[in-house]
Amino acid sequence: xxxxxxxxxxxxxxxxxxxxxxxxxxxxxxxxxxxxxxxxxxxxxxxxxxxxxxxxxxxxxxxxxxxxxxxxxxxxxxxxxxxxxxxxxxxxxxxxxxxxxxxxxxxxxxxxxxxxxxxxxxxxxxxxxxxxxxxxxxxxxxxxxxxxxxxxxxxxxxxxxxxxxxxxxxxxxxxxxxxxxxxxxx
Amino acid sequence: xxxxxxxxxxxxxxxxxxxxxxxxxxxxxxxxxxxxxxxxxxxxxxxxxxxxxxxxxxxxxxxxxxxxxxxxxxxxxxxxxxxxxxxxxxxxxxxxxxxxxxxxxxxxxxxxxxxxxxxxxxxxxxxxxxxxxxxxxxxxxxxxxxxxxxxxxxxxxxxxxxxxxxxxxxx
Numbered sequence: 001x002x003x004x005x006x007x008x009x010x011x012x013x014x015x016x017x018x019x020x021x022x023x024x025x026x027x028x029x030x031x032x033x034x035x036x037x038x039x040x041x042x043x044x045x046x047x048x049x050x051x052x053x054x055x056x057x058x059x060x061x062x063x064x065x066x067x068x069x070x071x072x073x074x075x076x077x078x079x080x081x082x083x084x085x086x087x088x089x090x091x092x093x094x095x096x097x098x099x100x101x102x103x104x105x106x107x108x109x110x111x112x113x114x115x116x117x118x119x120x121x122x123x124x125x126x127x128x129x130x131x132x133x134x135x136x137x138x139x140x141x142x143x144x145x146x147x148x149x150x151x152x153x154x155x156x157x158x159x160x161x162x163x164x165x166x167x168x169x170x171x172x173x174x175x176x177x178x179x180x181x182x183x184x185x186x
Numbered sequence: 187x188x189x190x191x192x193x194x195x196x197x198x199x200x201x202x203x204x205x206x207x208x209x210x211x212x213x214x215x216x217x218x219x220x221x222x223x224x225x226x227x228x229x230x231x232x233x234x235x236x237x238x239x240x241x242x243x244x245x246x247x248x249x250x251x252x253x254x255x256x257x258x259x260x261x262x263x264x265x266x267x268x269x270x271x272x273x274x275x276x277x278x279x280x281x282x283x284x285x286x287x288x289x290x291x292x293x294x295x296x297x298x299x300x301x302x303x304x305x306x307x308x309x310x311x312x313x314x315x316x317x318x319x320x321x322x323x324x325x326x327x328x329x330x331x332x333x334x335x336x337x338x339x340x341x342x343x344x345x346x347x348x349x350x351x352x353x354x355x356x357x
Contacts, residue, residue: 186265
């Protein structure tokens with residue numbers, strides 16, 4: 001063995017003696033780094049603005065003190081923000097089961113559950129190329145700035161895509177806004 | 187020390203590799219999609235061997251005579267077209283098709299699910315790949331879809347969980 005060490009040098013000897021440990025350490029460090037650079041599952045959805053499972057466009061933004069659905073009026077001491085959206089599936093049928101607003105400070109506001117919002121309750125299966133239009137109502141603390149809207153096919157899917165769209169600031173608030181139910185847009 | 191083999195000398199390192207590899211695989215397999223299903227081969231006569239039997243698409247045609255629940259003709263919103271597909275089965279094991287899923291494919295590669303919300307007020311049969319009479323060997327089913335007006339259906343896909351799918355092109 002001495003002759004072999006002389007021929008191969010100290011580096012080979014060191015590798016022979018510690019190669020397994022070095023490989024294990026390298027693999028551990030690699031796994032640790034990969035784990036650390038990936039955010040936890042709850043923060044993992046990736047945002048897209050186009051090319052996702054659904055085509056979504058915000059066509060209007062309104063703000064009011066009350067919203068009217070049919071004959072029911074829902075008032076608030078805060079504010080309603082109502083988005084008029086057009087949606088269709090991109091390539092395969094898809095549902096929209098998650099909609100939220102995010103303000104400039106990172107606060108999130110889910111679409112209100114005070115009123116039935118059939119477009120985003122996860123039951124309406126959107127077919128490709130068939131565009132639906134509807135109003136989505138969000139109850140928020142007051143006037144907000146720097147709004148972004150996010151939509152997703154499921155309420156919780158850490159690996160899924162979140163469609164993120166900028167929201168223009170609503171004009172001066174109205175006393176009351178009528179909520180438009182789902183209509184088909186040719 | 188040098189009298190022992192390489193494996194013996196590096197035993198602890200090799201053992202440490204096990205959790206390292208496990209952690210590595212746990213992170214990556216979670217994000218690795220399972221194999222994509224493929225279309226099975228369809229014979230020249232349109233029959234595809236599938237789920238222990240045979241299946242073929244007889245027709246995809248505009249469904250202009252769909253009735254609503256009151257007996258009148260169903261009025262669809264502008265821009266939407268309804269389609270009726272007729273699928274024929276030849277099988278000795280209808281149960282193998284019990285949980286099948288059907289979809290319509292158009293010329294743009296878009297997929298549509300049967301009996302959609304737009305047809306919720308229509309008098310159409312339940313969607314499925316089995317017959318009411320479970321003893322039948324050869325039978326046909328009718329499946330209804332909607333597409334945007336102007337879409338051109340090219341195939342019906344039939345999928346049974348855990349298997350590839352049958353892509354039955356429009357005759």
